[in-house]
Structures are given as structure tokens and as C-alpha cells.
Amino acid sequence: RKEVEQDPGPFNVPEGATVAFNCTYSNSASQSFFWYRQDCRKEPKLLMSVYSSGNEDGRFTAQLNRASQYISLLIRDSKLSDSATYLCVVNPPGGYQKVTFGTGTKLQVIP
């Protein structure tokens, strides 16, 4: 099993739709989790951390399911500007060399 797995997509959704991505991880001792957004040929930018209790930032909701070892990102009322690749990041114990990025899920919001 890969350390971090994401569905590469692309997810093509109409404006205003709700879309959700999952990211599974293999190390049950992983301690912190993040979602990053990456636009084409740009650097990843931190979208949000993922907390055990779940957290929300505007139209974005992140959740952690430790029992099933996955994190999720829900985007409500999709905008054209949400089109990007979404990377999940998992931080197992053992230092920075263990921090693992998923390969990303590509989202295309269609007018």
C-alpha cells in the first residue's frame, strides 16, 4: 500500500456543485495532516490543516477519519477559481523526512 494515495481525477464539476476528495494514508501513527492547493506550474499553497474534530474555512471543510485512515476535503458552491490540483500531506512520526505528499487530485470547475 502506498503511504499516501489520492484519486488523480480529473474531477470535472459544474459551477456551484459540491465536490469531495479523499486521501488515504498507511501509517496509523500519523500526527498532522494538511491540504494544499497547487495551480498549474506554481508552488503548492497551504489551503488548510486537518484537525481531528474536523474544521471548516468558508466553503471548504476538512475531516479526518483515523479509524479508516483517510482525510477528506469538501468544497461547496464550486467556483471557476477553485480549478487546481489538491494535494494531501501526511506527517507520520519520524521527522520531516517522513512527510509525504499525495500525487494530487485535479479539479476542473466548468462554467
Added chain:
Amino acid sequence: DAGVTQSPTHLIKTRGQQVTLRCSPISGHKSVSWYQQVLGQGPQFIFQYYEKEERGRGNFPDRFSARQFPNYSSELNVNALLLGDSALYLCASSRDGGNLNYGYTFGSGTRLTVV
């Protein structure tokens, strides 16, 4: 406040050459990590430096080396370049040294093309 700055932004080198990439972290951040991202993949960890000491090393050959200076800026060196080294090299700044609790802030990267 300045973010993470990287230089150069683009670079073209020939096989066998050597390259040095530079990074300045966010003011107050003492940890710098280097990542390699090839097209269609997530970033791959190369090194982490904290307080001028190497704290982590990824699965990259010895041709890759790095260092951190007293002002916390960092350089990544790659010797004997191969075509497969063509990638976006990202520098990431973070607050903590031992564990990634707050996430990274990335620089805009150096796009290296080896021909």
C-alpha cells in the same frame, strides 16, 4: 513580510554540469526543506535543515547536497546533472524543527531543465 524567496526561477543546464539553487525562508522560520517535483507527481522530500544542521534526508543520491547558513538561508547543490533531474525544485519554510505541526510555506520554485 517577505515570503519564501528562491533563485533563480528558471535554469537550463547540460548533462554533467553542476547547479546551485538558493532559498531564503520567511523571517523567523529556522527550518528549510527542499523538495523535487516532477510533472504529474507530488513533491518528493530531499533535505531538511534546522538551525544549520541537517535533520532529514530523502532517498536521493549523494549528488544532491545542501547547507544552511547562519541567517537560515539555504543552498541546494546538484552535481553531475542527469536528464532525470529536470524538475521543479521547491524550498519550504516552516516554524518548527522536529515535526511539521503548522505546515509549510513554499517558495515559487526553481524550474530546472537538463538538456
